[in-house]
Amino acid sequence: MTVTEITQIGKDAINDENLLVLFGEAIPSDLLEVSIVQKNSGDEPIALSEGSQLLFGDQVYQVNGLGHLANQNLNEIGHATVFFQKEIGVIPNGIYVTPEKLPELEVGMKITYK
Template identity: 75%
Template sequence: MTVTEITQIGKNAVNDENILVLFGQTITPDLLDVSIVQKTISDEPIAIEEGGELIFGDQTYQINGVGPLANQNLNEIGHATIFFQEEVGVIPNAIYVTPEVLPDLEVGMKITF
């Protein structure tokens, strides 16, 4: 499993849409307000798959679907959009997880893929 750490939470990153946008340290300034910025703290490449788990601190989510570009984007620029919903859509950089409730986030929290 690969571990990242939240370094910044944009002021509009958490809302009532049940979506989180993750980006790595190379995020552009215009996306900071709506994103969760993370840095990788383990050397393993991210390789998530349907049926796996995504863990925010001690809050565990079941992965129900992974877009075809999610792993590549996470490894290259730390980017993915996480949808907290049961229905799996077709967005290429998406990760679909349940339960359908956003995690309680804080700077310094670990994300385990």
């Protein structure tokens, strides 16, 4: 299990597209407005798989599929795109979760990968 903390929410990060773009603190400045910035303070690597859970605070999401680069990108630069949908797509850094509803987010909230 790995826990990160939301340090910044871009003004356009939450919209009606049913996805969230996560990035670590080394985020390129041109992506700040559309991203959720997370800080990982632990040493344990993120190792999601089908059947894992992704929690935003106490809001629980089931991981139904993930792209082949999702764990690597999360561990290297804190980046993944979370799609809140049943269908599993082909985005290399995608994490596909249900339910199909965006979580309520706030700065300081924990994101748990388990």
